[in-house]
Amino acid sequence: MNPINPAAWRAFAAAIGKDQVMITEEDRNAYADHFAADETKHEPAGALAPASAEEVREIVRIANQYRIPLWPISRGKNFGYGGSAPVTRGAVVLDLSRMKKIEVNEATGTVLVEPGVGFFDLYDHLQSKGIPLWLSVPGNSWGSVAGNALDRGVGYTSYGDHASRICGLEVVLPDGDLVRTGMGAMDGSPNWTLYRNGFGPGWDTMFCQSNLGIVTKLGLWLMPEPEAVAGYDYEFDKPEDLGWAIDTLMPLRRDGLIQQSPSIGNWLRSAAVMTTREQWTADKGPLDDKVVAAIRDRFKIGWWSVQVRFYGHLDVVEASMRVLDRAFDKKPIQSKKPALWKRGDPPEGSPVTGVPVSFPLANANWHGGRGGHVGYSPVLPPSGDLAMDQFKRTYALYQSYGMDYHASFAMGERSLTNVNQILYNKDDPAMMSRVDGMFRALVADASAHRYGEYRTHIDYMDLVADCYDFNDHALRRLNTRVKDALDPNGIIAPGKSGIWPKGKRP
Amino acid sequence: MKRASLIIAGIALCGAAVGAQTPPAKDNGAQVVNPFRGVMQDRSSHSPDEALFVEKCGMCHRQMGMGTVLLARRMDPAIARLEQRDDLTTDYVKLAARQGIGNMPRIGRGEVSDVQLDRIAAYLAEGTTQ
Numbered sequence: 352m353n354p355i356n357p358a359a360w361r362a363f364a365a366a367i368g369k370d371q372v373m374i375t376e377e378d379r380n381a382y383a384d385h386f387a388a389d390e391t392k393h394e395p396a397g398a399l400a401p402a403s404a405e406e407v408r409e410i411v412r413i414a415n416q417y418r419i420p421l422w423p424i425s426r427g428k429n430f431g432y433g434g435s436a437p438v439t440r441g442a443v444v445l446d447l448s449r450m451k452k453i454e455v456n457e458a459t460g461t462v463l464v465e466p467g468v469g470f471f472d473l474y475d476h477l478q479s480k481g482i483p484l485w486l487s488v489p490g491n492s493w494g495s496v497a498g499n500a501l502d503r504g505v506g507y508t509s510y511g512d513h514a515s516r517i518c519g520l521e522v523v524l525p526d527g528d529l530v531r532t533g534m535g536a537m538d539g540s541p542n543w544t545l546y547r548n549g550f551g552p553g554w555d556t557m558f559c560q561s562n563l564g565i566v567t568k569l570g571l572w573l574m575p576e577p578e579a580v581a582g583y584d585y586e587f588d589k590p591e592d593l594g595w596a597i598d599t600l601m602p603l604r605r606d607g608l609i610q611q612s613p614s615i616g617n618w619l620r621s622a623a624v625m626t627t628r629e630q631w632t633a634d635k636g637p638l639d640d641k642v643v644a645a646i647r648d649r650f651k652i653g654w655w656s657v658q659v660r661f662y663g664h665l666d667v668v669e670a671s672m673r674v675l676d677r678a679f680d681k682k683p684i685q686s687k688k689p690a691l692w693k694r695g696d697p698p699e700g701s702p703v704t705g706v707p708v709s710f711p712l713a714n715a716n717w718h719g720g721r722g723g724h725v726g727y728s729p730v731l732p733p734s735g736d737l738a739m740d741q742f743k744r745t746y747a748l749y750q751s752y753g754m755d756y757h758a759s760f761a762m763g764e765r766s767l768t769n770v771n772q773i774l775y776n777k778d779d780p781a782m783m784s785r786v787d788g789m790f791r792a793l794v795a796d797a798s799a800h801r802y803g804e805y806r807t808h809i810d811y812m813d814l815v816a817d818c819y820d821f822n823d824h825a826l827r828r829l830n831t832r833v834k835d836a837l838d839p840n841g842i843i844a845p846g847k848s849g850i851w852p853k854g855k856r857p
Numbered sequence: 858m859k860r861a862s863l864i865i866a867g868i869a870l871c872g873a874a875v876g877a878q879t880p881p882a883k884d885n886g887a888q889v890v891n892p893f894r895g896v897m898q899d900r901s902s903h904s905p906d907e908a909l910f911v912e913k914c915g916m917c918h919r920q921m922g923m924g925t926v927l928l929a930r931r932m933d934p935a936i937a938r939l940e941q942r943d944d945l946t947t948d949y950v951k952l953a954a955r956q957g958i959g960n961m962p963r964i965g966r967g968e969v970s971d972v973q974l975d976r977i978a979a980y981l982a983e984g985t986t987q
Contacts (some may be wrong), residue, residue, distance in 0.1 A: 370966075370970070371967075373965065373966050373967060377955055377956075377963075378965060378966060379953070380962040380963060381964065381965030381966070382965055385957060385962040385963065392955060398965065398967055400966075400967035426859050426968070427965075429969075430962075434962065434964075445966075446965070446967035446968070448967050448968050469916075471900075471912075471915070471916045472912070474900075475900055475911075475912075478900065492916065493917065599973055613893045624926075627930065639971030646869050677868050699895075700895050700896055701896055701897075703896070706896065706897045708896055708921065709922050709923040709924075710896065710921050710926045711923075712923040712960075713923050713926045713927055713960075716927050716930070716960055721925050721959065721960065722960055763934070817925065819909065
């Protein structure tokens, strides 16, 4: 039995065309979380696929009339965090993947994208027109440029903090009003994607990881093609090398020499995309050191690996490399492989040069079967000792739950984001039975150290939001007051980031 | 058209394999080695249907796509790319897309309409006895 009033479906069909109202069982399945053990848990009632902001506004008006919860997605490829599935079962997915307009301003290095524009779409657009602007892409570039930035996704270049490169939004508010932020608030302004602040309060970040509106256009700064890219792929032999490696790189990150966020990942982050567990051992228990050593030897990877890159004018890049060389002088690295690309060379063709990829998703196949993963990503101060402590505690928890440790530490300007994947096989019930308890134990461990997650799966949004507890959860009270003011009928993404409308609060 | 483009793509694939190490006995040699260089796809096309395949499927099913990488573990790597297959029927392509298969998620109608999927399936089934 579909929970949605049939009259509402008819109204939606009148607004956007019946072919864009998708309510068959196959449609509902298509928008579930395909990484979930129980896909029915977050199954939507159906999906709507508007083609324009005007159609989104019309849908919002109807949703208000019938009190229908909408779950907006850009392209729905947020795998490991719920994909296209809503927090609440029976919500209606608002699939914006048909909205694919791209407006590039080559002279200013900016783009205005609609939510359906994927990284490959934008890449193809730039390539086909020979526009010398580079993307910053995440490890799974199948998804949306706008959606990834709004969810505070990250990439590998100096533009890798995607949310920080947002400049100007167009947003359909929960009552159907249409607003443009920053300089876009001035009709016809040429500065919409150039100057963030406009006049008065700024609202862009209010629509990141939020349920306070539906973004229909997003301005983003793109990196002008640099004259050169250079750096090293470093490998480190021992688990304890993590601490000094971070303490070597962080001062260079903090003082601005390193403009990207180097992400130091363990051997499994590299190996899980290249091979499968069963090729090395039939033992389902903790991985033997000899197995780990054999995998590392086969692929010539360290216990930890990190890629450091400099972007810009060749003179500056070369000078930066000399500083990096000095910083690592006499340090016990396992190996370093230099990389140098200069304008005019054949493309290096890698994510560090802004080329979109999907192969890192192959890590879902590590255990075989219908694989998946869920991400656990606490943020901590930029200290080697604290990173080592975090690594040891998390590693011990992975061991105690019989899971394979898969981790990285991305170095921001003033923080470390410790992205961990829990890789699993949905067809292994014994393994799946451990995932939830393990995730909760990890969050509790981080919270005990007063570390919060930067992003989380739809199953755990309340759990993570609960950790943000200053003054008896004052932030939640603020979020809730704003939610109630803007969305009194609670139609936009109930439960997103632990923000619930009136009457629905757990 | 599909066959002609294969030759070009084949060359690109060989280029991507340069530097690969000798595989151990247990793997089939098609796995990713040094995955962070030379992973740029050939995104070119020679017909509107091929262009649609590239737009909707190429990110996973051309060179170094997740689908290609995983299929190469399960079958002859020479035919890991869907465009290299000569056994795909339109019904099979449509079923795999809508139902998902293995690690491939279901592809909804919002992302690829029925009309678009028909065109993609016909492109992939070119040369297959239906």
